[in-house]
Amino acid sequence: MKITDDKIEGNRRNGKKSRGPRDTSSTRFNATKHGLLANGPTELDEAEGFRETFRDLKGGDTQVLNNFIYECLALLMVRMRRIPRLEAECITGALHPPVYDETKNPLSMTSLNGPLLDPGQPARLRQGHVDCLLKLQRYETAFQTMFFRFMDAVKQGRPKGGEPLPAPAAVDLTVPHEQTDDSLSGCSHQQVLEGEFSEPARQEAADPANDCSAVRTQDE
Helix, strand or coil: CCCCHHHHHHHHHHHHCCCCCCCCCCCCCHHHHCHHHCCCCCCCCCHHHHHHHHHHHHCCCHHHHHHHHHHHHHHHHHHHHHHHHHHHHHHHHHHCCCEECHHHCCCCCCCCCCCEEECCCCCCCCHHHHHHHHHHHHHHHHHHHHHHHHHHHHHHHCCCCCCCCCCCCCCCCCCCCCCCCHHHCCCCCCCCCCCCCCCCCCCCCCCHHHCHHHHHHHHC
16 A cells, blocks of 8 residues: 555644654653564673674684573573572572561551561562562563574574585495295295295106296296
């Protein structure tokens, strides 16, 4: 559908009726706010480090990739040790909540609490903080999946230091010929039916019925 000039002019007039913003003051930091999904380095990242890493990977420097994998493994081990401690704090905080004196609060029927009697053992991370961490971990899991997917693609196209894939090797599929049974040593061209026993070849050359050449002539 072709957009007419009148339609374009009408859109411009409607745009001038907008109440704002008139500048980029509220959108200039969108890349920082949504840095996890940004297409390139943001103010939270190191741009020069990104370009250096890109050059090293493109040049076939596998040491950069190995160092990154080791860093990820070390960070993963630290997080795995952190999880039991946070889990214990969460359970302890749920079992020992703060205790308030409701009798000295005239509005005890409302959401207000009286004086604090026992602070309990609350966890160091609040529910809002945990929700934020869960969201970041979901992003990290998605990025890890894409990372290993690209690693597999690189390995298939460049297995060793940028070397091209070798040509497929020729595979010999010749099946060796099985040796003929001794019972058919005198008539190797005859087939033995499954489930039947073949009789030993007779040495009576005078009898044409037992001669292999005669049998072959009859078969033809």
